[in-house]
Amino acid sequence: MTQTRSAGEVLQELRTFCLSLPETSERGSWGHPNFVAGNKTFVTFEQFDGRPSVAFRLGPSDIDRLSRDNHFFVTPYGRGQWLSRWLDPTFDWDLVKEPVITSYRLVALKRMLVALEAQS
16 A cells, blocks of 8 residues: 655654564664664665665565666665665555565574464
């Protein structure tokens, strides 16, 4: 569903969703919040030129597929393993959840994946 939200509201929704995943935590570094599964960052919230975005750690095929959408852009760090999505005031939250889960699955330990499946 598409709704208008402030950057703070978007961050709170992202925080709630990320922290609902097994063994996740939030760490602040590089001036913005990062969401960690075990010891590995899987999502980060940041702003470029005042425009909020979320970055996902993804595999090459997901980066290739999602980068065709003009709401996504190659994250300017992460050695090609990260893709970001603009979180403009109006966006579809459901389109953010899929790459969050994909990113989590990429870095999570087996026991965390088992716990994730048990949540479903």
